[in-house]
Amino acid sequence: MPQITFVTGNANKLKEVLAILSTSEEALTQVGNFSITNQAIDLDEVQGTIDEVTIHKAKSAAEIIGGPVLVEDTCLGFTAFNDLPGPYIKWFVKSLGLAGIVDMLYKFEDKGARAITTIGYCEGPGQEVKLFQGITEGKIVSSRGPTNFGWDSIFEPNGYDQTYAEMDKLVKNGLSHRYKALAKLKEYLLSQ
Numbered sequence: 001m002p003q004i005t006f007v008t009g010n011a012n013k014l015k016e017v018l019a020i021l022s023t024s025e026e027a028l029t030q031v032g033n034f035s036i037t038n039q040a041i042d043l044d045e046v047q048g049t050i051d052e053v054t055i056h057k058a059k060s061a062a063e064i065i066g067g068p069v070l071v072e073d074t075c076l077g078f079t080a081f082n083d084l085p086g087p088y089i090k091w092f093v094k095s096l097g098l099a100g101i102v103d104m105l106y107k108f109e110d111k112g113a114r115a116i117t118t119i120g121y122c123e124g125p126g127q128e129v130k131l132f133q134g135i136t137e138g139k140i141v142s143s144r145g146p147t148n149f150g151w152d153s154i155f156e157p158n159g160y161d162q163t164y165a166e167m168d169k170l171v172k173n174g175l176s177h178r179y180k181a182l183a184k185l186k187e188y189l190l191s192q
Ligand SMILES: O=c1[nH]c(=O)c2ncn([C@@H]3O[C@H](COP(=O)(O)OP(=O)(O)OP(=O)(O)O)[C@@H](O)[C@H]3O)c2[nH]1
Pocket: 007, 008, 009, 010, 013, 041, 042, 043, 045, 072, 073, 074, 075, 089, 090, 091, 093, 149, 150, 151, 152, 153, 164, 176, 178
């Protein structure tokens, strides 16, 4: 069975990806003819558009692993900021904290935000990268719920009165940006 390595340094992402792709959280899962395993490698991330960042991550991962890889890059962008910080949200959370991010939007009436996951699939070194993207729209609110995963506690998806962090995992994993991107990847892998 062909093996695909999901390369990520983020344990929370890995948990969600495995939970969405299978129904268990074991370190190995299967989609169609493919088995998916994980390697925790922190890949270099270039500056650029979401697609450029993901393509670069996928190509570097394929070089390191020497075979088929999956990577993902997740963005959080604000409507009032023309979709920034986008791929740089990680550094904003690290530097400003969640309260600092909420404060960034203080003077804007529009609290709209978009969570975007872009998955890159590369079959090996030198191969083209296929992209699969999922977007969930919502708004930025004061932190509610556990704060152990990124910006989950300040993002409230449209149509819900809970933040991602307050939601049951099954609910988040049924509507999230990551779920939508993985649904497209799954459809592709099942057709191979
Ligand atoms: O509240 C959240 N709900 C999510 O569903 C989610 N997915 C990612 N993130 C965070 O957003 C940044 C993405 O950066 P990112 O894509 O480069 O990830 P990363 O560097 O942590 O891992 P990786 O690049 O090795 O895969 C990082 O700070 C992640 O912690 C999330 N936060």
